[in-house]
Amino acid sequence: MGEMTRAWPVDTLARVPFWVYQDEANYRAELRRIFEGPTWSYVCLESDVAKPGEFRTTFVGEMPVIVVRGQDGDVHAFENRCGHRGALIALDDAGSVKNAFQCVYHAWSYDLRGNLIGIAFEKGSNGRGGMPSDFCKADHGPRKLRTTTLCGLVFATLSPETPPIEDYLGAEILGRVRRVMDKPVQVLGRFTQGLPNNWKLYFENVKDTYHASLLHAFFGTFRITRLTQGGGVLVSPDGAHHASYTIGVPEDAKSAAYREQGIRSELDGFRLADARLLDSVDEFNDRIQLQILTVFPNLVIQQVQNSLAVRQILPKGVEAMELHWTYIGFAGDDAEMRQRRLRQANLVGPAGYVSMEDGCVGGFVQRGAAAASDELSVVNMGGEGTESMDTRATEASVRGFWKAYRRYMGY
Amino acid sequence: MLERVVRLNADYARAIDDDRLEDWPGFFTEKCLYKITSADNHRRGLEAGVIYADTNGMLRDRVAALREANVYERQTYRHLVGLPALVGTQGEVTRAETPFLVVRIMRDGSMDIFATGRYLDALVDDGGALRLRERVVVCDSGRFDTLLAIPL
Numbered sequence A: 001m002g003e004m005t006r007a008w009p010v011d012t013l014a015r016v017p018f019w020v021y022q023d024e025a026n027y028r029a030e031l032r033r034i035f036e037g038p039t040w041s042y043v044c045l046e047s048d049v050a051k052p053g054e055f056r057t058t059f060v061g062e063m064p065v066i067v068v069r070g071q072d073g074d075v076h077a078f079e080n081r082c083g084h085r086g087a088l089i090a091l092d093d094a095g096s097v098k099n100a101f102q103c104v105y106h107a108w109s110y111d112l113r114g115n116l117i118g119i120a121f122e123k124g125s126n127g128r129g130g131m132p133s134d135f136c137k138a139d140h141g142p143r144k145l146r147t148t149t150l151c152g153l154v155f156a157t158l159s160p161e162t163p164p165i166e167d168y169l170g171a172e173i174l175g176r177v178r179r180v181m182d183k184p185v186q187v188l189g190r191f192t193q194g195l196p197n198n199w200k201l202y203f204e205n206v207k208d209t210y211h212a213s214l215l216h217a218f219f220g221t222f223r224i225t226r227l228t229q230g231g232g233v234l235v236s237p238d239g240a241h242h243a244s245y246t247i248g249v250p251e252d253a254k255s256a257a258y259r260e261q262g263i264r265s266e267l268d269g270f271r272l273a274d275a276r277l278l279d280s281v282d283e284f285n286d287r288i289q290l291q292i293l294t295v296f297p298n299l300v301i302q303q304v305q306n307s308l309a310v311r312q313i314l315p316k317g318v319e320a321m322e323l324h325w326t327y328i329g330f331a332g333d334d335a336e337m338r339q340r341r342l343r344q345a346n347l348v349g350p351a352g353y354v355s356m357e358d359g360c361v362g363g364f365v366q367r368g369a370a371a372a373s374d375e376l377s378v379v380n381m382g383g384e385g386t387e388s389m390d391t392r393a394t395e396a397s398v399r400g401f402w403k404a405y406r407r408y409m410g411y
Numbered sequence B: 001m002l003e004r005v006v007r008l009n010a011d012y013a014r015a016i017d018d019d020r021l022e023d024w025p026g027f028f029t030e031k032c033l034y035k036i037t038s039a040d041n042h043r044r045g046l047e048a049g050v051i052y053a054d055t056n057g058m059l060r061d062r063v064a065a066l067r068e069a070n071v072y073e074r075q076t077y078r079h080l081v082g083l084p085a086l087v088g089t090q091g092e093v094t095r096a097e098t099p100f101l102v103v104r105i106m107r108d109g110s111m112d113i114f115a116t117g118r119y120l121d122a123l124v125d126d127g128g129a130l131r132l133r134e135r136v137v138v139c140d141s142g143r144f145d146t147l148l149a150i151p152l
């Protein structure tokens, strides 16, 4: 507890102090207690490490990690830090090795589980130098993480206490993950977005169902949101994870509504010149047009019509983060579906019609609250609770985030 | 031809940098491809773009959205477009590759190199005017700061 200098100022989940986005000591504590604590961090897709020896490098919090498929077919993860002087072991984002990684600095080598297996000149040269004979290689590897896979997603944790992913998510959110990630995925592209804000401001933003139609004017301007007939938000019992969704109207009503919409919008002067952007298929057969799901602390799974993506949140200091977008489709997609996904990718990402604002709004909070560390942010829409609701005019899932956050942090 | 490509690029950059975005779709043919991607995606054959338009209408929609719907802090670009290399012709299509550098100027005066990369173009004579049938914007980096609103 010694590392944190502040006490949480209020009991209610409906208020949040601004210092939580600004305080360096608090940030260090988050890395230890949340990212390196008993949570599952999303690290990559299973298909990124399909064959033995294939690896990806990424981060758990700020800890660099290597995720690699072992000869045994399991996915292993370990800190990307040489046990000797601490250099990065793997330098590429992705690649493939035979049986071992070798550090470039002094050529110490590691097997695919992260065990130190080789030390250059271990016995010295010409009988001089070398490592002491009692040096134990097993004690000097990088830290190992446990991994788990779910629907083609790979998660890692440093803690022995993190519960199985199914329990971690809870049945309801688990079902929502399975709904989207139900087939072998195919990567369509990857982009990184650097955001000028604390990681929590983005995670809250994704959970914030209240802002969607207010900040993102695209659907409203082009008269698209009114075609929805409802939606809601599911929050896991511990508050940590959420799924929000919007239900579309049935198919024939929809085409009629689109026609009407065309007329209305023409009068207003705003109408898409190429409406194929919105030509969607109900691929999950449940009329849910949009589902945004978070897994605490760093994953977003997004279905916006037929645009699918996983987003990985990486903290990069108190006031910066990176968002790693992986646009996906399914291996079985036909050419038409792939084309549709490529077109609808315009809705999301760093230039997304309904997501570019999320790239800057966290920075607006960061800058707006720069001098307000002891003031409180208001998270009161829909009351003070964190229960699931069949409306999106609520901040229940944001409060859920704070419920989980405070538990992990000990506030 | 080289001179025509240079002139097109100069006009293209001025239209964007002078905030005449409404003129931007006019540099493309009716059926076209405009895509912003990264060198890494391009090399790996990953098709998605941060912007992906396969008709002129989609380009006009992009401009309409920027004008009417999307929210972003006031910013401008300064394009520095290098000399095109003509890399081939196939029938009526000329292929060109041109390096670019874009500085983004924010309302508080801060200036950053926002993107560098190359335009991979397919150009055609469209009723006397040289137009882009295809412009794939291959950014050297796959990392975009904050957001990408104005096209490259």
Ligand code: FES
Pocket: A082, A083, A084, A085, A086, A087, A103, A104, A105, A106, A107, A108
């Ligand atoms: S730091 Fe890796 S071998 Fe020395």
Ligand SMILES: [Fe+2]
Pocket: A205, A211, A212, A215, A216, A354, A355, A358
């Ligand atoms: Fe948003």
